[in-house]
Amino acid sequence: MDQSTKGEIRTPGFNTLAIHAGAQPDPTTGARVTPIYQTTSFVFDDVDHAAALFGLQTFGNIYSRITNPTCAVLEERVAALEGGTAALSVASGHAAQVVAFHTLLKPGDEFIASKKLYGGSINQFNHAFKNFGWNVVWADPDDIKTFESAVTPKTKAIFIESIANPGGVITDIEAVGNVARRAGVPLIVDNTLATPYLCKPFEHGADIVIHSATKFLGGHGNSIGGVIVDGGTFNWSREGRYPMLSEPRPEYSGIILHETFGNFAFAIACRVLGLRDIGPALSPFNAFLLLTGIETLPLRMQRHCDNALKVAEYLASHKQVAWVSYPGLKGDRYNQLAKRYVPKGSGAVFTFGLKGGYEAGIKLVSDVKLFSHLANIGDTRSLIIHPASTTHRQLSDAQKTQAGAGPDVVRLSIGLEDYEDIIADLEQGLVA
Numbered sequence: 001m002d003q004s005t006k007g008e009i010r011t012p013g014f015n016t017l018a019i020h021a022g023a024q025p026d027p028t029t030g031a032r033v034t035p036i037y038q039t040t041s042f043v044f045d046d047v048d049h050a051a052a053l054f055g056l057q058t059f060g061n062i063y064s065r066i067t068n069p070t071c072a073v074l075e076e077r078v079a080a081l082e083g084g085t086a087a088l089s090v091a092s093g094h095a096a097q098v099v100a101f102h103t104l105l106k107p108g109d110e111f112i113a114s115k116k117l118y119g120g121s122i123n124q125f126n127h128a129f130k131n132f133g134w135n136v137v138w139a140d141p142d143d144i145k146t147f148e149s150a151v152t153p154k155t156k157a158i159f160i161e162s163i164a165n166p167g168g169v170i171t172d173i174e175a176v177g178n179v180a181r182r183a184g185v186p187l188i189v190d191n192t193l194a195t196p197y198l199c200k201p202f203e204h205g206a207d208i209v210i211h212s213a214t215k216f217l218g219g220h221g222n223s224i225g226g227v228i229v230d231g232g233t234f235n236w237s238r239e240g241r242y243p244m245l246s247e248p249r250p251e252y253s254g255i256i257l258h259e260t261f262g263n264f265a266f267a268i269a270c271r272v273l274g275l276r277d278i279g280p281a282l283s284p285f286n287a288f289l290l291l292t293g294i295e296t297l298p299l300r301m302q303r304h305c306d307n308a309l310k311v312a313e314y315l316a317s318h319k320q321v322a323w324v325s326y327p328g329l330k331g332d333r334y335n336q337l338a339k340r341y342v343p344k345g346s347g348a349v350f351t352f353g354l355k356g357g358y359e360a361g362i363k364l365v366s367d368v369k370l371f372s373h374l375a376n377i378g379d380t381r382s383l384i385i386h387p388a389s390t391t392h393r394q395l396s397d398a399q400k401t402q403a404g405a406g407p408d409v410v411r412l413s414i415g416l417e418d419y420e421d422i423i424a425d426l427e428q429g430l431v432a
């Protein structure tokens with residue numbers, strides 16, 4: 001067909017990008033699925049090519065700690081799905097946070113974080129990050145003024161989750177983004193629970209997106225991984241507050257990363273400084289599994305959300321259940337924010353409270369059969385955990401309640417089984 005009669009070339013839709021972005025048939029073998037490039041290192045064409053690679057004058061592969069062709073497809077795909085300019089894949093969600101903050105902060109600097117976050121991130125910020133001299137200042141996502149008043153001259157970033165783990169909290173991304181812009185710092189959004197299928201933080205003022213790909217992106221509970229996505233929106237050179245990006249790099253013959261790489265300089269800095277020196281590279285095998293998972297992301301996420309809403313409605317009407325925290329429920333305090341930020345569904349991770357308290361919580365996780373009792377989310381399988389007796393057991397009762405993990409709280413991650421079977425399992429568990 002004559003190309004000129006076909007009109008404009010369509011921008012591929014989300015479903016198409018989930019399957020194709022970043023991938024093409026292998027140039028040497030024709031393999032249609034992205035191969036697992038299970039190799040540590042890559043042969044140089046000649047001495048000049050090697051020199052150009054090491055000097056960042058040309059793109060290419062040197063060593064799989066820094067780049068790998070299987071990981072590169074994953075990076076391009078997640079960047080495309082989020083609408084970012086570039087991405088970097090790393091060994092875990094926590095590694096993504098270390099590498100991203102390492103690019104932004106020097107010892108003595110501060111960042112502001114929502115206090116409603118995944119418990120592992122609260123630990124990482126309170127302990128490991130403090131050892132690096134990176135000081136977290138907590139703010140309340142239900143009161144945006146607390147972000148504003150936490151800003152100091154040392155503030156270098158603001159960090160929130162779009163849908164906060166253990167679920168139920170939707171953050172007003174645009175409002176926090178406005179605080180970040182006034183402060184002249186980037187907004188980092190952990191989009192793990194929403195995924196770009198439900199929410200694209202860059203459309204709401206985020207500058208950087210972080211993922212634990214371990215959860216819904218991979219989606220099958222088989223691989224740990226993380227991704228950093230560069231929105232390409234932030235001016236790293238203004239006021240020289242981000243010297244890794246705005247000052248000459250001696251090891252790369254004096255180039256300035258922001259000047260040379262423009263709107264994907266943050267992703268480059270995370271790779272050629274952070275990943276290079278800290279080292280949490282993603283294995284190409286995990287990248288392969290994560291890529292396979294992402295091909296069905298839109299289908300899975302919609303089913304996760306539809307199932308979760310059914311289960312939340314069932315629990316909300318159960319006489320042994322005191323409360324359900326799921327933003328998709330009418331009347332939930334986050335229902336309006338959910339309609340604005342996650343109109344297709346409120347994700348599949350949420351908490352509810354049992355009238356029978358701690359004992360009832362322990363009993364339910366012991367009596368369910370279809371649900372797996374474990375510490376993960378975002379699997380095809382339905383998962384359950386009683387935080388007070390597991391992930392949050394070392395906290396005081398007051399701390400547990402503050403973290404949304406009081407003695408009566410049960411967390412669910414709703415899978416892709418028939419929702420009737422999921423509900424039947426909870427029903428027999430609650431009766432038992």
Ligand SMILES: *Cc1c(COP(=O)(O)O)cnc(C)c1O
Nearest residue numbers: 092093094118165192212214225
């Ligand atoms: C699990 C999780 C992380 C940490 O990711 P890992 O892959 O386990 O290191 C970060 N943020 C959120 C919201 C998570 O659920």
